[in-house]
Amino acid sequence: MKVYEESCCFDPHSMTDCQDLMGLPTAATNCHNSLEDNLDLSSYNHHHHHHHDDVSAAAMDMETHQHYLLDNTTTTTTTNNNNNNVNSHLIPYLTQDLSYDQSNWETFNMVPSSSSPEAAAVAGAGGYTPTPDLLSLFHLPRCSFLPNSSISFETTPGSPSVVYDPLFHLNLPPQPPVFRELLQSLPHGYTVTADDKDAAGVGGLYHDGDNGIIEFTRDISMAGRTKDREKAGKTTKHFATERERRVHLNDKYKALRAMVPSATKNDRASVVGYAISYIKELLITVQELKILVEKKRCGQDRSKRLKTEDAASAADAGDVDCKPLGDPDQCYNTSLRSSWLQRKSKDSEVDVRIIDDEVTIKLVQRKKINCLLFVSRLLDELQLDLHHVAGGNIGDYYSFLFNTKICEGSSVYASAIANKLIDAVDRQHAAAPPTCSTSL
Amino acid sequence: MNKATIIDDAITYIRELQKTSEDLSEELHEMEASSEDGGKQMETGADAADEMRECGIKEEVKVTNIDGNKLLIKIVMEKKRGCFTKLIEAMNFLGFEFGETNVTTFKGSMLLSSCLLGKFVDTLMVEQTEELFIEMIRSMKGSSECANNGSL
Numbered sequence: 040m041k042v043y044e045e046s047c048c049f050d051p052h053s054m055t056d057c058q059d060l061m062g063l064p065t066a067a068t069n070c071h072n073s074l075e076d077n078l079d080l081s082s083y084n085h086h087h088h089h090h091h092d093d094v095s096a097a098a099m100d101m102e103t104h105q106h107y108l109l110d111n112t113t114t115t116t117t118t119n120n121n122n123n124n125v126n127s128h129l130i131p132y133l134t135q136d137l138s139y140d141q142s143n144w145e146t147f148n149m150v151p152s153s154s155s156p157e158a159a160a161v162a163g164a165g166g167y168t169p170t171p172d173l174l175s176l177f178h179l180p181r182c183s184f185l186p187n188s189s190i191s192f193e194t195t196p197g198s199p200s201v202v203y204d205p206l207f208h209l210n211l212p213p214q215p216p217v218f219r220e221l222l223q224s225l226p227h228g229y230t231v232t233a234d235d236k237d238a239a240g241v242g243g244l245y246h247d248g249d250n251g252i253i254e255f256t257r258d259i260s261m262a263g264r265t266k267d268r269e270k271a272g273k274t275t276k277h278f279a280t281e282r283e284r285r286v287h288l289n290d291k292y293k294a295l296r297a298m299v300p301s302a303t304k305n306d307r308a309s310v311v312g313y314a315i316s317y318i319k320e321l322l323i324t325v326q327e328l329k330i331l332v333e334k335k336r337c338g339q340d341r342s343k344r345l346k347t348e349d350a351a352s353a354a355d356a357g358d359v360d361c362k363p364l365g366d367p368d369q370c371y372n373t374s375l376r377s378s379w380l381q382r383k384s385k386d387s388e389v390d391v392r393i394i395d396d397e398v399t400i401k402l403v404q405r406k407k408i409n410c411l412l413f414v415s416r417l418l419d420e421l422q423l424d425l426h427h428v429a430g431g432n433i434g435d436y437y438s439f440l441f442n443t444k445i446c447e448g449s450s451v452y453a454s455a456i457a458n459k460l461i462d463a464v465d466r467q468h469a470a471a472p473p474t475c476s477t478s479l
Numbered sequence: 480m481n482k483a484t485i486i487d488d489a490i491t492y493i494r495e496l497q498k499t500s501e502d503l504s505e506e507l508h509e510m511e512a513s514s515e516d517g518g519k520q521m522e523t524g525a526d527a528a529d530e531m532r533e534c535g536i537k538e539e540v541k542v543t544n545i546d547g548n549k550l551l552i553k554i555v556m557e558k559k560r561g562c563f564t565k566l567i568e569a570m571n572f573l574g575f576e577f578g579e580t581n582v583t584t585f586k587g588s589m590l591l592s593s594c595l596l597g598k599f600v601d602t603l604m605v606e607q608t609e610e611l612f613i614e615m616i617r618s619m620k621g622s623s624e625c626a627n628n629g630s631l
Contacts, residue, residue, distance in 0.1 A: 431579035
């Protein structure tokens with residue numbers, strides 16, 4: 040491991056080291072091939088090393104060496120799985136020993152010392168790129184070495200081109216599956232920070248090759264492109280139609296507000312909020328009404344059937360096949376009817392809950408009138424049987440709770456109750472004299 | 480789905496739901512009008528009185544003066560449709576305001592306890608109120624359903 044500690048460069052000359060690390064004899068042959076390929080690049084790449092801050096240059100860097108890497112991916116895929124194990128314990132060493140150029144890669148400061156390949160690789164990957172084939176072959180540094188001036192690169196032809204990829208922050212994964220997963224696991228903030236165009240350009244390169252890679256890079260580039268397109272789109276639209284659109288939209292909001300009964304605020308967000316609660320209320324009401332209609336229908340059917348049965352039994356003594364009572368009962372809705380509505384007005388709040396045949400009504404009203412009277416009148420009207428009442432004076436408000444039962448045969452539904460209640464209370468509230476002398 | 484279409488859809492949906500609910504409620508009203516509801520309420524009235532007697536619950540009216548202008552009333556009576564409303568009307572008529580009010584029903588009887596706030600309360604007032612309530616209960620006892628009397 041002294042290779043890493045000393046120069047932070049991978050020295051392919053110490054092939055034995057590599058092999059020891061990998062423990063794979065087959066790697067050696069591949070190593071040779073990639074070395075030769077990369078040697079061609081080395082001078083070219085080194086030239087660009089110092090421009091690590093220049094993304095576009097790095098892009099070119101990326102391009103060329105990616106080509107080579109791609110060629111080699113096929114050869115390396117087989118060794119992938121075997122290499123992962125080695126990755127896990129090698130990479131931590133790498134990350135610990137290297138020094139970073141923090142200013143560029145500070146966001147990638149996570150250097151977990153966990154031994155999981157993914158975690159370590161991510162740490163390394165933050166700002167690292169896969170080095171040329173040699174390393175990728177062994178899958179050692181999913182991390183290459185940072186564009187750090189403190190890192191020295193050997194320029195001798197024999198040395199490997201330790202090519203780092205400062206473009207890494209573009210999250211372009213040049214490497215096979217493992218790496219792609221790692222990159223995908225990175226938080227979104229790490230994606231395209233650099234020029235979208237560059238990414239797009241690079242993305243285009245990968246049309247022949249690993250599909251996974253292509254898709255990923257394409258996604259990045261597409262994301263960049265759509266952003267640009269949208270911005271461009273707005274400015275190129277005709278000014279008049281844009282205004283028209285806005286006016287139409289405002290009108291629609293107003294229309295929506297007009298349809299909702301309990302709208303006090305006028306801003307868009309509240310209108311949408313009212314619409315949502317109103318739709319929910321309407322859905323509950325429709326459901327209740329359906330149940331009620333069904334019940335009524337069943338009841339009528341049953342009474343009709345009983346009448347015909349009576350007539351039949353009178354005519355035919357004993358031979359009539361009386362239908363069992365269970366039959367018509369089955370048409371009753373077996374599920375428990377339940378609904379819950381709330382209505383608010385300026386001075387009052389009404390909460391109506393119906394479960395089966397019990398109605399619970401809560402009323403809060405700004406104290407001005409004796410609302411108990413009106414409420415109890417209304418409850419009688421609605422044929423609600425009072426079972427329990429509790430409430431009184433709380434500060435400025437009257438607060439009451441009514442537990443009632445729906446009289447049999449009556450079909451009331453939650454929204455009807457709520458509506459009538461709030462109407463009655465509001466009417467009385469408005470009609471009451473402004474000053475009500477209360478001596479406490 | 481952009482904003483405009485969402486709002487449009489919402490408007491259409493609300494209209495649809497409103498129409499459905501109107502249709503259904505109309506249908507319900509028609510059915511109610513055409514159907515015949517038997518005199519079930521009569522039966523329940525009679526039952527209530529019986530139940531009360533069985534349990535040994537006696538009718539009671541208690542009015543007490545507490546703390547200046549406050550009255551505490553406790554009424555136990557037979558539960559009938561609209562009796563609560565009548566009582567409230569009476570109290571309103573007398574010019575009382577409701578403080579804490581509690582009503583409980585049990586086996587055909589109703590217990591009303593309330594703290595009323597009056598404008599001018601003295602012992603005479605207390606007695607009169609008590610008598611009034613007793614009278615009311617007696618009158619309500621007779622009828623099966625309490626009609627809404629305008630004045631007392």
